[in-house]
Amino acid sequence: MKIIHTGDIHIGSVLHNLPSDKASLRKAEILDGFRRICAYAKDNGVTAVLIVGDLFEENEIASDLKKEVFTAIEQAKPVLFFYVTGNHDIGISLGQTPENFLRFSQNKGWASYALGENITVTGLDAEYFSAHNFSALSLSPDNYNIVLLHGDIQGKQGGKDTLPAQYLQNKYIDYLALGHIHTPDAVAKRLDARGRYRYCGCPEGRGFDETGKKGFFLLEIERGALIDEKFYTFARREAVEKRVDISACNGYADIEAAALTALQNERKENVIKLVLCGTYKEGMRKDTRLLASRLCERFFHVKVVDESRLYIDSNSYMNDCTERGEFIREIAKYNIDPLLKEEILEVGLKALAGEEIEL
Ligand SMILES: [Mn+2]
Structure with missing residues (x-):
């Protein structure tokens, strides 16, 4: 099964480092980058696209941008899109969304979806981060467990963006799909004896603090094991x-x-x-x-x-x-x-x- 790990797309962001004509082109290109990921997923037999937060730059976003995003998602059916919020789009209200766009924290906590082949996708929105919710994560050791979160796993404890690693270790996570850090981890890092974690980075570098190769990760999972993982440099500009x-x-x-x-x-x-x-x-x-x-x-x-x-x-x-x-x-x-x-x-x-x- 093929799964895309992306996030930190920041649709709607204004690029202050460019003159206004080029900045508005970049704004459209960032949206188009997402559209291209949707089309890639559909054309290449991808089952699921994981969006690990900051899909949007802010939690109040222009309706024309939202409409473009959800049209692209709808047109990519049967690909499923899984989305957790990040610190930028925390608490966002999205109105009506396509049925292949799936969210997690309607009950203010974790939710899980079964993808088939014993693969599960579990997530928690940024607005519901709490010690209580983190400690409530419960996964079955018999599945290949993917978890979506947006935050800093190596940050100092206590900050609102901090993901306390101790709550995530030894919970049978196989792949922790993270967002928040905009530099992609070429090699996923070890979470515990069983699992690994990775930041996907943003698909387009927006400023000079986001230099280097940008894109998304394509994972391939077969019979409970990650058999392939590739980074696609999909960015229009670097x-x-x-x-x-x-x-x-x-x-x-x-x-x-x-x-x-x-x-x-x-x-x-x-x-x-x-x-x-x-x-x-x-x-x-x-x-x-x-x-x-x-x-x-x-x-x-x-x-x-x-x-x-x-x-x-x-x-x-x-x-x-x-x-x-x-x-x-x-x-x-x-x-x-x-x-x-x-x-x-x-x-x-x-x-x-x-x-x-x-x-
Ligand atoms: Mn971000």
């Missing part, structure tokens, strides 16, 4: 962060060339944060806006962040009688962290030149 050392550059053309070399293997669809680092020589133009604009012609979106520091050779100012020379000689006397020294020199020289200072 959020990527690249650092470029510009220390050897002598001007803008060199910086652009270095940036292009660093990005030569990047997909043009990606959303890229390019960080300029290293040092730059006095009087060298970096023109980061021009660089971002040029790179945006080649990639979906590129944000340039300049972390490079001004390089000053204090020795060449030994005999300089200007205010500038005096300042550099004065700072050179201090025995402080070289990075801090560079920062002081950069700010001070800008101040002396009457330039704008960003602190």
Whole structure:
């Protein structure tokens, strides 16, 4: 039996790191990513799709988005969709939903469904997390037990998103399908002697805090055992962060060339944060806006962040009688962290030149 583990889709989220036209396209692409998962499930004989919370960005969501989601689910019949809420869509009211969309906590606690072949799917919505409910989990050792939850299993005890592992261990869980952490676990981790747990990550990286490969997991369970598990990189675009050392550059053309070399293997669809680092020589133009604009012609979106520091050779100012020379000689006397020294020199020289200072 084939089962998809996905979650943290965050349909409806606004992408603040992009200009508004690209942000609204990404919003539609995130919804479309879910639609593509539904179609994939139907076309590939998947029995069930597990949605482990944060299907929606908020618990109040526009009705047009909900309608698109439930149309996609309905059209994927006979695939069954199992959904627990997460911290974002906690307490969501969904109105009428298709009959192949199944929920768990109508009775404010756990519920289980039998999928056939002795496979069960059990879940608890985030709004009903309590020591009482966690300790009430009861599963049969004779089944292959899948449990859906949304929270942080390694978090400090007591936080509202915390899943207390001790309540979940030795309960005959075989596969604990988790949501909340947006980085996928390539290899599922051990829960106890019998079971394993895994975060599926989000299917599309939305910001630069969600870099790396994104997608969903396809599990294959036969005769009570997980015989195959694959990660499908399904994301339309990947959020990527690249650092470029510009220390050897002598001007803008060199910086652009270095940036292009660093990005030569990047997909043009990606959303890229390019960080300029290293040092730059006095009087060298970096023109980061021009660089971002040029790179945006080649990639979906590129944000340039300049972390490079001004390089000053204090020795060449030994005999300089200007205010500038005096300042550099004065700072050179201090025995402080070289990075801090560079920062002081950069700010001070800008101040002396009457330039704008960003602190
Ligand atoms: Mn989430």
